[in-house]
Amino acid sequence: EYVWPTKYDHFEDMLVMHSGYRRFGFGDLVVPCSFGSNTVGRQTAAEWVRTAFHDMATFDHTTGKGGLDASIMFETESGENAGTAFNSTLSDIWEFVSPRTSVSDMIALALVASVASCGGPEVPLRLGRIDATEAGPLGVPEPQDSLETIQADFDRMGLTTEEMIALVACGHTLGGVHSEDFPDITGPEDVSASNVPKFDNTHAEFDTAVVDEYLSNKGINPLVFGKNETTNSDKRVFGADGNVTMHKLADAATFSSTCAEVFEKMINVVPSTVTLSEPIQLVKVKPYLDTFKLNSDGTKFEVELHVRLRSTKGKGYESPPSSVTIDVLDRKGNRTSLQAAHATLKGGQSYGFFSETFDWYLLTTELDVAAGAESFKIHISTSEGEEVLDNGGTGGYPFNDGVIAGTQSCLDTTGTQGNVTFDLYSAVRSDLVQDLDGAPWVSFAHRMPQQGAVTPRIVVEKISMAEVTASVDGYKFFKGKATTPSSGWSTRYDLGITLKDGKEVTREFIRTPSTSC
């Protein structure tokens, strides 16, 4: 059962909240499938799918090396990765990379989002991929390769002939071949950005056209019907088992379910040292503690709390609850019920792929610092009765009032050329200060440019904080300094304390401040 918070909460947000209230906008780049963030002759959704394949295609199942590990970042100059698609995909996902999101997990998400946006099936998404720090071996099949070579490549990746056929057909239902990168395939007559012969007549629809056109021997796929037989690799691949698999794939439902299976298998091909999470499940009731801070005189906690209810047909609260109440437990054992209101901006709803809808409730309140804030439960009243959610049986959703982000945190741009310094403050509950094992800390995620790659690397630095003289009743203040290249100033940090009994209390994934010191 889901217990809040998890390190993948942010990922689940990116996966599902594409429009409406509190949208994350990751899907915008591939919506609609035919355009997205396209430029002439380029289809972003197709590029994202191709990038996932090329990154994964170097896997060797005998050594467990390679696979979806973002090593493509360092391999874009190699011949088997012709075209600008890879760097363009990596630039697209750049701003979403964080200490909680590896580039390789983002590539997997990119595939899932593209397939969804183009009308394809839901591909389950597991997380936990770890990024390579250098180029891996080569190994992406190329159009001029013989069937034996291509089969040997897929065999090395741990995929059967049937899976090979399906994966190529599922991939090549989108996009086409760029004349600028493959003039030998498209012909020398018109080599231009806009000349991109497509794999089928519906290149922006995730459908069986690529299969149908192949089977009827009447189509436009440049890797099937190309004048140059040498580069007709799709023709060789599709016919590898005497068209048995292609005939199966001609059925729309089979095509859809098979593509979901082989895509899932493809994005889960990871180095043997990586353990992936369970597939991300959409959470039915999810809280967001957006603000939890001390007011100016330190007597109150200022709280802004959202609750997101899934309202997707058949999967959530289809008719709006009559009330959503937050039941707050203070440190003295007292409970207070506070009513959350349906959010009003953009109708208080957000939307995702596969007709997902969510309804948002908001509570803005102040709580007494003297009483403390332990945890909260969520009460939801519907026509069927009242439901009390206690965070998957844990007794409540924690406020974690042991460590609070200091609002004094600020950005100092006057430092060394090209760098910025942050003064980061935390408030630590006074009764915990005597139990500290070492100083309170900041875990700061630097976004460091990396040589040979367009995507930065996340380097996490643990910084000790020192006590400052200011304090309020119940809390002591600490300060730490982090310096980072100004190009990567917008990042995240965690605050934490380690107690003598080994327990850690943290407040995580805080945005760096933009106000100047």
Ligand code: HEM
């Ligand atoms: C034998 C294996 C394969 C070969 C030889 C091959 C070859 C190619 C070539 C030459 C292109 C044109 C690239 C460009 O001009 O930008 C292409 C595009 C593409 N490939 Fe493959 N491919 C193979 C397998 C796959 C697989 C397994 C997938 C996905 C699962 C895939 C997905 C795509 C997509 C989506 C495009 C369109 C890209 C765009 O329009 O920008 N390919 N492929």
